[in-house]
Amino acid sequence: TEESFIDRLGPARALVNRIRNALQFQLEQHADHDHPVEERLKAREQVDEMKAQVQVIAPEVNHDVKNPNKTGPGEMGSAVRIDKNALSEEDKEKFNIGWKNNAFNQYASDMISVRRSLADVRDAECKVVKFHPNLPDTSVIIIFHNEARSVLLRTIWSVLDRSPRHLLKEVIVVDDFSDKGDTYKTLEDDIKPMKIVRVLRTKKREGLIRARLVGAYDANGTVLVFLDSHCECAEGWLEPLLDPIARNPKVSTIPIIEIIDDSTFEFRSTAIRNIQVGGFDWNLIYNWHNTPEREMKRRRNRTDPIRSPTMAGGLFAINRAWFEELGMYDPGMDIWGGENLELSFKLWQCGGELVCAPCSHVGHVFRKRSPYSWPTTVNVIKKNTVRLAEVWLDDYKKYFYERINFDLGDYGDVSDRIKIRERLQCKPFKWFLDNIFPEQYIPGESLYYGEIRNQGKIKVCIDSQSSSDDAGKSIIGFPCHGQGGNQFFLLTKMFEIRKEDKCLDFGSGKLHQEGDIRSMGCHSMKGNQMWSYENKMLRHSSGNCIELSSTNDRDIYMAPCNASNTCQQWYWKKRELN
Ligand code: UD2
Numbered sequence: 001t002e003e004s005f006i007d008r009l010g011p012a013r014a015l016v017n018r019i020r021n022a023l024q025f026q027l028e029q030h031a032d033h034d035h036p037v038e039e040r041l042k043a044r045e046q047v048d049e050m051k052a053q054v055q056v057i058a059p060e061v062n063h064d065v066k067n068p069n070k071t072g073p074g075e076m077g078s079a080v081r082i083d084k085n086a087l088s089e090e091d092k093e094k095f096n097i098g099w100k101n102n103a104f105n106q107y108a109s110d111m112i113s114v115r116r117s118l119a120d121v122r123d124a125e126c127k128v129v130k131f132h133p134n135l136p137d138t139s140v141i142i143i144f145h146n147e148a149r150s151v152l153l154r155t156i157w158s159v160l161d162r163s164p165r166h167l168l169k170e171v172i173v174v175d176d177f178s179d180k181g182d183t184y185k186t187l188e189d190d191i192k193p194m195k196i197v198r199v200l201r202t203k204k205r206e207g208l209i210r211a212r213l214v215g216a217y218d219a220n221g222t223v224l225v226f227l228d229s230h231c232e233c234a235e236g237w238l239e240p241l242l243d244p245i246a247r248n249p250k251v252s253t254i255p256i257i258e259i260i261d262d263s264t265f266e267f268r269s270t271a272i273r274n275i276q277v278g279g280f281d282w283n284l285i286y287n288w289h290n291t292p293e294r295e296m297k298r299r300r301n302r303t304d305p306i307r308s309p310t311m312a313g314g315l316f317a318i319n320r321a322w323f324e325e326l327g328m329y330d331p332g333m334d335i336w337g338g339e340n341l342e343l344s345f346k347l348w349q350c351g352g353e354l355v356c357a358p359c360s361h362v363g364h365v366f367r368k369r370s371p372y373s374w375p376t377t378v379n380v381i382k383k384n385t386v387r388l389a390e391v392w393l394d395d396y397k398k399y400f401y402e403r404i405n406f407d408l409g410d411y412g413d414v415s416d417r418i419k420i421r422e423r424l425q426c427k428p429f430k431w432f433l434d435n436i437f438p439e440q441y442i443p444g445e446s447l448y449y450g451e452i453r454n455q456g457k458i459k460v461c462i463d464s465q466s467s468s469d470d471a472g473k474s475i476i477g478f479p480c481h482g483q484g485g486n487q488f489f490l491l492t493k494m495f496e497i498r499k500e501d502k503c504l505d506f507g508s509g510k511l512h513q514e515g516d517i518r519s520m521g522c523h524s525m526k527g528n529q530m531w532s533y534e535n536k537m538l539r540h541s542s543g544n545c546i547e548l549s550s551t552n553d554r555d556i557y558m559a560p561c562n563a564s565n566t567c568q569q570w571y572w573k574k575r576e577l578n
């Protein structure tokens with residue numbers, strides 16, 4: 001508590017009180033929008049100076065390994081570039097193992113102070129926002145499974161060093177049954193200097209959903225803040241997350257999730273006008289999209305929270321009592337995935353709100369693959385996603401089920417979760433789509449759907465090659481797998497061949513040129529993205545047809561339409577309109 005903190009300060013107590021009062025005074029004097037920004041910034045600088053004094057005298061930070069000169073590898077969030085060829089054989093080996101174990105450059109991270117400095121990336125307006133006078137206190141919950149030591153410790157220190165002490169009640173680190181590396185073995189010693197940090201350990205591998213529940217049940221703070229174990233909180237990150245919750249405890253907040261480069265650990269930052277919000281596709285996979293115009297208009301200041309239909313999942317704040325009332329997470333979900341959409345839908349449908357706080361910046365290392373082990377006998381992502389679809393999606397769940405061929409698998413019992421929805425009298429999914437996410441594409445309006453299977457070679461389907469949203473990948477022929485995903489397409493009313501937000505596009509005009517039919521962002525302007533499907537042929541607006549090579553099963557290209565060539569004929573399922 002705040003009292004015991006002040007007690008521990010002993011003789012410094014009076015000084016702290018004085019500084020706090022001065023700080024309060026400064027804020028009250030200057031934190032209104034009538035003063036010019038320069039003036040407010042100056043006041044803020046003075047306040048920051050005083051805060052720095054508090055840090056010097058606080059016993060918690062006597063174990064200071066911060067580099068006051070802010071120079072050195074990675075300081076100020078800069079990149080650490082390593083010339084691998086210049087490394088000794090031994091270090092090369094370390095370098096490779098670091099990448100292999102973590103799917104990021106652990107070798108670079110190990111060179112950087114666990115308390116490195118970061119640039120203050122906030123918008124100038126953010127530094128003078130007047131927050132609610134009674135911000136709630138917080139438990140920060142960080143879960144990990146086999147995280148690299150330097151990365152985990154940097155996450156924790158960034159919380160300790162950049163959170164106002166009176167708002168940070170405790171930090172709970174949950175070790176989800178780590179079994180590799182030595183991070184988890186030294187953790188107890190590592191956190192000794194950090195007084196308000198404690199470690200909990202699961203007795204078996206629970207997965208991130210239940211690991212977070214372990215932390216949540218043990219937490220005492222009014223608000224819970226969840227973080228992944230490879231994050232860095234930037235200056236001023238916490239207050240903007242707490243402010244909307246102080247005003248309405250049913251609001252959950254997310255920071256701007258900045259990219260920490262997986263190779264150099266550079267902390268990149270987003271300009272306040274480019275903030276993206278969360279959506280999802282009908283595979284029920286999270287995606288980012290630009291803040292809609294309607295939302296830009298609704299807000300008055302650029303520091304105002306931005307409504308987001310969904311959250312990425314790893315980094316968010318929520319009032320603990322509200323989280324409990326919502327039934328927290330679904331404990332029937334394993335390892336990874338789905339929990340973020342489940343919580344997002346639940347929040348909106350049950351009378352809450354989800355907003356991005358544009359003044360809160362937290363970095364996260366985005367990885368290109370998952371470094372840890374996954375169960376081999378169950379498709380956990382599918383299981384988790386079916387569970388959430390069953391509970392929250394009403395009739396709209398059919399669009400997801402189409403994409404997995406209605407093969408739901410054994411997803412367990414969700415009756416408890418449905419009871420929560422009933423108890424809270426949550427709104428239908430249609431309400432969510434109409435009011436919170438009107439931009440969402442509804443597949444029910446399409447003419448054909450599912451896999452597009454060649455008639456000449458009936459084992460080959462059109463495959464978009466990539467489920468990620470990088471545009472420009474060409475389509476290929478690939479053995480039909482019946483799993484939806486990259487082989488699931490729609491013929492829309494607009495005559496697009498669509499896969500979520502990508503449309504097949506033929507722009508080169510070159511015939512018999514494999515690789516020239518690409519998935520591009522849908523532009524709704526017909527032209528190169530306009531197709532018809534008649535007599536089993538896929539005809540482009542240019543008058544040519546999609547053909548699978550007769551000599552191999554992979555090449556697909558445009559060719560002059562020829563009704564008797566079975567390699568130009570494709571099976572595709574017609575939607576029965578209900
Ligand atoms: C994103 C989220 C992540 C989670 C996931 C969907 C962000 C930035 N990240 O994936 O938090 O919502 O989507 O489920 O929004 N972990 C365990 N036990 C496990 C597996 C993972 O404790 O069995 C930990 C892991 O060490 C990490 C966290 O859970 O701290 C999230 O895992 P991730 O980093 O692999 O997920 P990510 O960021 O790809």
Ligand code: MN
Pocket residue numbers: 228229230314364365
């Ligand atoms: Mn992560």
